[in-house]
Amino acid sequence: MPFELEPVPPQPPESEWAFVDELRVTPYHQRVTWRRREPQPGEAEFRDGVRLDLRFSDPGGLLETAFADFRRFLQLGGIREDGPYTLTVHHCAVPCREAFVVRVERDGCFLGAGDTEGIRRGLVWLEDEMLRREGPFLPLGEFTRRPVIRTRVSRCFYGPINRPPKSRDELADNVDYYPEEYLNRLAHEGVNALWFTLHFFRTVPSRIIPEYGQNAAPRLAKLRWMVEKCARYGIRIYPFCIEPAAFTSPHPEVAAAAAAHPDLRGHRGAFCTSTEKGQAYLEEATRTLFSEVPGLGGLIVIPVGERLTHCYSSSIPDGGRWPTPNTCPRCSQRKPWDVLSDTLAGLARGMHSVDPDAELIAWPYGQFISWGPEATVEAARHIPKGVILQHNFETGGFNRQLGKMWPAWDYWLSYAGPSELFERCARAAVESGARVSAKLQVGCSHETATAQVVPAPGLLHRKYQAMRRLGVSAAMHSWYFGTYPSLMTRAAGELSFDPCPEDEDEFLLTLARRDWGRHAPEVARAWRWFCDGYSQYPTAHIFGYYGPMHDGPAWPLYLIPRRLPLAPTWQIGYPPSGDYIAECVTNRFTLREILTLCRRMAERWERGVRILKKLRPHFADNPECLADIGVATALGLQFRSGYNILRFYALREELAVAAAPETRLDLLSRMREIVLDEMAIDDELIPLAEADSRLGFHSEAEGYKYTPEMLRWRKRQLQRLLDEEFPEVEARVHEPEPLFPEYTGERPAGAWLSCPRVEHAPAMDGLPFGGVWDELPTAECNHWLRQVYNVERWKRCAYDPHDHVPVAEEDHRGRATTWKACRDARWLYLGVCCEAGDLGDFSGNAVQVMVERFRTEPRRIFTVNSDGSARYTEDDGYIPREAPAFRVVSRIEGGRWSFVLRLPLSWLGRGGAKGLAPLRINVERALPVPGKEGAASASWAKKVPARGRLVWGYLNPATDFGWLLFDR
Numbered sequence: 001m002p003f004e005l006e007p008v009p010p011q012p013p014e015s016e017w018a019f020v021d022e023l024r025v026t027p028y029h030q031r032v033t034w035r036r037r038e039p040q041p042g043e044a045e046f047r048d049g050v051r052l053d054l055r056f057s058d059p060g061g062l063l064e065t066a067f068a069d070f071r072r073f074l075q076l077g078g079i080r081e082d083g084p085y086t087l088t089v090h091h092c093a094v095p096c097r098e099a100f101v102v103r104v105e106r107d108g109c110f111l112g113a114g115d116t117e118g119i120r121r122g123l124v125w126l127e128d129e130m131l132r133r134e135g136p137f138l139p140l141g142e143f144t145r146r147p148v149i150r151t152r153v154s155r156c157f158y159g160p161i162n163r164p165p166k167s168r169d170e171l172a173d174n175v176d177y178y179p180e181e182y183l184n185r186l187a188h189e190g191v192n193a194l195w196f197t198l199h200f201f202r203t204v205p206s207r208i209i210p211e212y213g214q215n216a217a218p219r220l221a222k223l224r225w226m227v228e229k230c231a232r233y234g235i236r237i238y239p240f241c242i243e244p245a246a247f248t249s250p251h252p253e254v255a256a257a258a259a260a261h262p263d264l265r266g267h268r269g270a271f272c273t274s275t276e277k278g279q280a281y282l283e284e285a286t287r288t289l290f291s292e293v294p295g296l297g298g299l300i301v302i303p304v305g306e307r308l309t310h311c312y313s314s315s316i317p318d319g320g321r322w323p324t325p326n327t328c329p330r331c332s333q334r335k336p337w338d339v340l341s342d343t344l345a346g347l348a349r350g351m352h353s354v355d356p357d358a359e360l361i362a363w364p365y366g367q368f369i370s371w372g373p374e375a376t377v378e379a380a381r382h383i384p385k386g387v388i389l390q391h392n393f394e395t396g397g398f399n400r401q402l403g404k405m406w407p408a409w410d411y412w413l414s415y416a417g418p419s420e421l422f423e424r425c426a427r428a429a430v431e432s433g434a435r436v437s438a439k440l441q442v443g444c445s446h447e448t449a450t451a452q453v454v455p456a457p458g459l460l461h462r463k464y465q466a467m468r469r470l471g472v473s474a475a476m477h478s479w480y481f482g483t484y485p486s487l488m489t490r491a492a493g494e495l496s497f498d499p500c501p502e503d504e505d506e507f508l509l510t511l512a513r514r515d516w517g518r519h520a521p522e523v524a525r526a527w528r529w530f531c532d533g534y535s536q537y538p539t540a541h542i543f544g545y546y547g548p549m550h551d552g553p554a555w556p557l558y559l560i561p562r563r564l565p566l567a568p569t570w571q572i573g574y575p576p577s578g579d580y581i582a583e584c585v586t587n588r589f590t591l592r593e594i595l596t597l598c599r600r601m602a603e604r605w606e607r608g609v610r611i612l613k614k615l616r617p618h619f620a621d622n623p624e625c626l627a628d629i630g631v632a633t634a635l636g637l638q639f640r641s642g643y644n645i646l647r648f649y650a651l652r653e654e655l656a657v658a659a660a661p662e663t664r665l666d667l668l669s670r671m672r673e674i675v676l677d678e679m680a681i682d683d684e685l686i687p688l689a690e691a692d693s694r695l696g697f698h699s700e701a702e703g704y705k706y707t708p709e710m711l712r713w714r715k716r717q718l719q720r721l722l723d724e725e726f727p728e729v730e731a732r733v734h735e736p737e738p739l740f741p742e743y744t745g746e747r748p749a750g751a752w753l754s755c756p757r758v759e760h761a762p763a764m765d766g767l768p769f770g771g772v773w774d775e776l777p778t779a780e781c782n783h784w785l786r787q788v789y790n791v792e793r794w795k796r797c798a799y800d801p802h803d804h805v806p807v808a809e810e811d812h813r814g815r816a817t818t819w820k821a822c823r824d825a826r827w828l829y830l831g832v833c834c835e836a837g838d839l840g841d842f843s844g845n846a847v848q849v850m851v852e853r854f855r856t857e858p859r860r861i862f863t864v865n866s867d868g869s870a871r872y873t874e875d876d877g878y879i880p881r882e883a884p885a886f887r888v889v890s891r892i893e894g895g896r897w898s899f900v901l902r903l904p905l906s907w908l909g910r911g912g913a914k915g916l917a918p919l920r921i922n923v924e925r926a927l928p929v930p931g932k933e934g935a936a937s938a939s940w941a942k943k944v945p946a947r948g949r950l951v952w953g954y955l956n957p958a959t960d961f962g963w964l965l966f967d968r
Contacts, residue, residue, distance in 0.1 A: 001614030002560045004723045008576060009709040018693035020158060023485075024179035028069070028623070031188070032077040035134040035517065039444045043137045044104050049083020050074065055090040056119055065232050066120045069184055073127050073346075079136050085590060087111065087126075095117055098192070099146035102126065105619020117192065117234045122147065124188050132513040149467065149496035151359060151388070151437065151474035153193040153238055153300070154186060157452065157483040157699050162197035164798045165573060166702055170196055171203065171219035177228060182606075183233040186892060190493020191235060191295050197238035201253040204289050209264075210430075211256040215289075218561045225296045226705070231594045236297025238361070239289070243301055244271040246281060246308035250791050264418045266328035267309040273310045274330040275344040282346030290354035299351060299357030300390075300476070302341055304379075305366025310343045311372075312336040319372035321877060336371060337379040340364075343386040361437055361474065363390040363412075369878050373421055380428035387431040388474055391436035393463060396421030399539040402593055405538040407879045411479060413445040414537035416462035416471070426470040436469050437474035442492045442817060445481035446544035446570065447537050450551055450705050451635050452484035452694045455628065456513055457491040458531035461504045464495035471568045480700035481570075481668040487511075487562045487628065515625060519615055526608035530632070533604030533639075536597045542875055542951055543594065545569055545583040546575070550698065551705035551885055552641035553685050556717040557648055557675060559725040561743040563958040565601075565946050572703040573694060573797060574947060580957040581649045582858045591653075591856040595646055602639040630688050636693050639687045648674045653856060664733040672726060675718050682711045682718075743855075745918025750919075751941045751962030755821040761829070762822065766899050768892035775821060775929045776950050779936040779962075781817035781925055784943075787954075788934040800948030807929065807936050814838055817847070817925040817938050821964055825912065827902050832864075834897040834925055842866035842897045843937075844928040849901060852920035852961060859955070864888055866897050876951040916966035 039045035054067065077885050090099060092112030100113040100122035111122045125145065129138055139296045156177045160168035170177055178194075186194075202204075203212035203220065227237050245251075247258035248269040258265065264281075265271030273279060290296055297815060304313050311331035315324040326332040329338050336640040362383065367376045373396060383389045394412040397419025398405040408415050418426075418438075426436045432859040440463060443453045467475070477483055477492060491511055494500060501507040509529055512520035520890060536551070546566040548555055555577045558564070564578020612629045648671055665945045689695040689708045696706035704710070732739060741747035758772050784807035794801035814837030822829050832847055845866040850859045861873040868890035872883035890899035905911030908919065924939040937943075941962035945954035 001724075001728070002562065003571040003717075003720045004711045005556055005576065006713065007596075009327075009561070009713050011572060011708060017158065019697070022187070022693070023172055023182040026181060026837065027072070027409050028181055028185045029073050029076050030622075032131070033621075034077065034136065035841070039133060039137055041685075042140050043110070043133070044085070044106050044140055045137045046083060046085035046138075048085070049080030050085045050087050052081060052090040053086055055088060055268050056113070057091065058116055060116075062116045062232060062234070065180075065184065066187075066234075067125050070123045071128065072940060077136065086903070087107070089119060094144070095146050096869055097150070099144065100125070101142065101144045103142045106140070109138060114825055118831045120187065120234045121147075121190075127188075127702070129512050131509070131515070134517050145295050145497045147496055148498050148500075149464070149475050150679045151193055151298075151361075153195050153361075153474070153476045154191040154442075154489065154491065155195050155478055155483045158697075159196055160886065161480050161700060161702060161722075162199070164794060165796050167795060169199075169219070170575070171198070171222045177965075178229055182485070183230060183235060186235060186489075187233040189485055189489040191477070191489065192244075193236050193238050194230060195238045195240040195300055198241050199241050199251070200241060200289075201245055201247065201249075201251060201257070201287050204292075205373055206281065206284060208277065208284055209261060211253055211259050211260060211778060214253075222348045225509060227293055231295055233356075236295070236298050236402065238298045238359070239296070240300040241302075242307050242309060242531065242548055244278070244309055244343075245683075246255055246270045246311045248308055248315075250794055253766045264365070265329055267326050268308065268314075270308050270313060270328070272328055272330060274328070274334060274339060279342065279346045280321075282343065282368045283350035286347050286350030286360075287349075287353050288877075290351050290358060292518040293299050294355075296355070296358060298361060298819045299347065300361045300363060301344075301347060302363050302365045303367070304364035309362055310339055310340045313685065314370055316371050318374060318785045319375040320370045321372075321880065332507070335374060337382040340379055342383050344387050348384055348386050358389055359386045359474075360386065361390050362477070363437075363439060363465045364475070365392065366878075367545070371625070375488065376421065377424045378429050380434075381432050381438070383429055383432060383434040388435040389425065390436050390439055390474070390476060391422050391425050392419075392448050393422055393438045393440055393467075393897050401536070401539055401597060406587055406589075408539050409878055410439075411441050411446045411544075412539070413441045413459055413482075413535045413539070414447055415539055416459055416466070418463070418466050423470060426472060430471045435474060436470070436472045437476060438472050440461075440492075441475040441479070441482045443484055443486055443488045445482060446541065447534075448544075448635065448638060449481040449570070449698050449700070450696050451631050451638070452481075452697070453486035453488050453631060454530070454534060454635065455632055456531040456534045457488060457527055458504050458508060459534065459852060460488060460491050460495060462505050464492070464500075477527055481698060483699070484694065512925055513540065516615075519618060522611055525685045526611040526632070529604050529608030529611070533601045533608065536604065537603040538587070538589055538594050538597045540584075540589055540594075542586040544582075545584075545951065546577075548642035548645045549598075549821070550644050551577075552638055553678070553681050554706040555641075556714060557645065557678070557721055559652065559721060559729055561652070561740050563743075565949070565952065565955070565957055568949055569705065570698060570700040570797070571699045571797070571799070572698075574707070579649060579652075580852075581646065582852070582957070583855050583952060585856050586858060587879070588874075588881075591646065591650055595650060598639070598643040598646060601634070602643045605632075605636045605639050610839055614845060616748065630692050634685060634688050634692075636680050637688075641681050643647050644678055644681075649856070656738070656744050656855075657817050658739075658823045659736075661954070664739065665730070668726065668730055668733070672722065675722055679715050679718050683713045686711050732890055745920070745965070746964045747769065748963040748965065749916060750959070751779070753777060753821060753940075753962065753964055753966050754967055755828070756869070756967040758822045758824055761824045761827065762831070764887060764889045764899065764900055764902060766889040768898055768900050772822065773831055776820040776822055778818050778820055779923070780939050781819070781923055781940045783939045783942040785934060785939075785943060786813055786929060786932065786934050786936045792807060797948065799950050800954075802934070802948065802954070804945045806953070807965040811929045811932065812837075812838065812938065815927065815938070819923045819940065823905060823911075824967065826905060828908060828910075830901045830904055832899055832901070832923060834866075836895045836897070839930070840895060842892060842927075845897065846926045847899070848922075848926070850924070850961070851903075851908070853907075858952075862886060862888075862901060862903075864890060864901065866890070866892065868899070870901075910966070918966070919964040921964045922961050922962035
């Protein structure tokens with residue numbers, strides 16, 4: 001019998017997030033032991049100490065933290081402050097804000113800038129130069145550095161995300177998310193801006209919409225405190241928002257505003273910004289926010305492609321993946337980019353009326369999907385004056401792997417980019433006079449986010465070289481994850497300034513020298529292996545969403561198939577990931593291809609780890625370098641585990657169809673070896689996770705994907721697998737029957753339907769009755785459910801907001817749905833009949849045919865609407881795909897809607913030499929229930945909804961399919 005998992009260990013309380021205290025109390029600078037050497041030709045030396053001559057006017061005291069930090073650095077390096085060498089800090093003309101000039105002479109050094117932040121940057125440069133030279137030495141000459149990426153936005157990596165399930169607003173608590181040493185660390189790494197999430201309806205009082213911001217005073221007070229504190233480290237605050245909030249938002253303030261201001265409602269409940277009142281509100285909101293909180297650096301807004309805001313924020317009539325007529329009487333008469341431009345202009349006017357230097361960054365996150373590429377580029381030409389356009393650097397791109405080009409969605413570090421879409425939008429915006437920002441993932445990404453940093457700075461070098469070429473002048477370093485202060489954030493800071501080495505190898509060596517000294521060449525070589533290895537990460541964003549590279553060492557394994565769903569990698573609160581790995585084999589990769597890439601990634605990464613491990617004895621007294629080696633080692637274990645998990649299930653697929661006892665035994669032996677290796681991985685990872693509390697933490701999950709206790713738990717489950725399931729399966733290897741007949745469909749469990757071969761193909765007339773159709777068995781969709789929105793469920797998990805309740809018999813009486821199937825040599829024919837019952841029409845009706853072509857590939861969906869239109873969806877539907885050569889003919893006659901769907905057997909992987917293996921399938925009709933909330937569905941295979949997930953919805957892969965059996 002299959003074993004049952006033991007209860008999973010609970011999440012550690014936030015009081016045990018040790019990394020928070022480490023960031024708060026660990027000084028950025030540690031004691032430095034210089035290498036004893038004489039000055040080289042071209043160097044100034046000051047072993048006898050320096051004297052600071054601070055002539056730069058700083059009436060606001062913004063440089064107090066920078067000077068105190070520099071003095072601490074000198075003290076820890078044993079450099080006295082009463083020496084003969086003078087460091088003069090003064091005001092001078094420079095090309096732009098944050099630029100600085102350093103002139104090093106044999107008897108003194110001069111640091112000049114035109115503003116406080118240039119001085120701050122210059123002091124950091126002096127520190128870094130001494131560290132690179134491993135002593136109190138500086139290069140002789142004059143050096144000017146200026147920022148090319150002028151706005152560099154990061155985020156507190158453990159700050160609240162203001163989303164379910166915790167829905168915690170950092171402005172509504174008394175926690176200090178910006179301790180002094182944390183800010184000091186960020187400042188040293190070149191960060192000059194931080195973002196956090198804000199809602200106008202809670203934070204910004206309004207006279208125009210008085211329902212908003214009624215209790216805003218405490219939030220605004222904390223925001224003022226944040227701004228003032230961060231400014232002492234040269235860091236400005238940029239609230240992030242998705243505004244104006246549509247009136248469909250599930251928050252009580254928005255519901256009250258929707259009832260009080262029907263004149264502002266637009267397309268499908270959007271906030272119409274084409275009204276005079278709507279424009280006045282936009283301007284008032286930012287004017288109020290920037291007046292109440294002086295010193296804000298700017299505002300980041302997603303105006304398109306995430307949640308509904310203005311009337312063109314989700315779709316347009318003639319572009320994008322889901323074209324939709326606009327129902328707003330005002331906006332429907334306008335071009336989408338004009339509505340977007342006016343929305344942004346209103347926000348900018350209010351902000352700039354208070355602070356002309358504040359920056360509005362417009363980030364149309366999913367515009368490529370909502371509007372299509374051409375309209376997205378056109379919109380870039382219409383960005384209002386004073387607004388910065390930001391796009392995802394990689395979205396819409398193609399990455400070459402295994403000799404093929406794979407389309408990319410968002411949030412890539414392994415794929416350098418940029419996409420053609422980003423390039424076109426950047427050029428269009430720059431030509432129109434706008435600044436451009438790149439949305440990046442600097443530290444880590446959705447690929448793997450549980451080690452906080454992926455040490456592959458060569459990938460950042462490639463990204464930033466392209467950004468320079470395109471005239472990009474701002475960068476948002478991350479979403480919720482990828483911002484832990486690290487090698488990668490420091491690399492991003494270095495790459496943001498000129499001059500910077502154009503040669504990648506030279507850059508890596510320069511970067512490594514600061515912390516690794518004379519061992520920099522070995523470290524740079526390890527980073528090159530990491531870059532080469534990580535570039536093999538499969539370019540499939542859903543593999544990042546559901547694959548094993550974040551927390552594979554905590555996944556249980558199953559020899560006896562269950563078809564349990566995978567857990568979202570950026571969420572906690574789901575059961576451990578199961579064995580239905582089809583959910584991560586996406587973007588048209590095969591499992592074999594993903595295995596090839598993951599093997600390369602793990603092997604090449606390990607080569608870099610071996611280099612770093614050899615350096616441990618040289619850095620026994622350097623905790624930060626040891627921690628970097630530990631993180632790289634942990635990532636190597638995660639990658640090896642991810643590869644093992646995929647290989648385990650690939651071997652299980654072979655075992656499911658193997659007939660010869662010796663083949664079965666060989667496969668079981670190889671699978672056992674994988675389980676033992678996974679236990680060894682847990683043994684090695686446990687002490688690393690105990691020593692470094694960052695490991696396993698996921699910022700967007702606001703919790704841990706693995707902990708030492710979870711790894712011990714997982715190891716126990718693997719032992720039970722070896723003790724219970726392996727002996728049971730091994731006992732049956734000599735039997736002639738298949739090992740897993742329910743899994744392969746050779747002995748189907750649940751619903752099944754026979755699909756006979758017919759000599760003459762049925763007519764493609766939309767009428768699946770009469771003639772050959774009458775000779776076929778009939779299946780009925782008689783499992784009814786109604787999906788009802790439940791705000792309390794939404795508060796617990798935004799991806800699982802619906803209850804599923806039975807449908808009363810009187811609500812579906814007479815609304816039968818039946819289907820039949822047959823095939824000829826080339827095609828599979830499905831005939832579906834839907835009855836209208838008492839309603840008399842089919843408004844709001846649609847039928848989904850869901851097929852699983854292969855066990856290691858996720859479902860494909862054919863949706864047929866009652867008007868005869870049809871669409872094909874794979875994965876999440878975001879990336880445009882060429883559909884298979886299917887055909888649908890639909891008819892409505894006399895209270896009956898019917899259609900015939902024809903699918904090519906070759907596309908299904910069946911027919912001819914491919915054989916006729918049973919096919920997992922479901923047919924489901926969606927329809928309204930008059931007078932009842934939510935939509936109803938009638939399915940053939942009984943659905944048992946799993947907890948809702950992004951991409952896969954409520955799909956339960958174990959229950960939501962029946963079997964189509966091909967008669968031979």
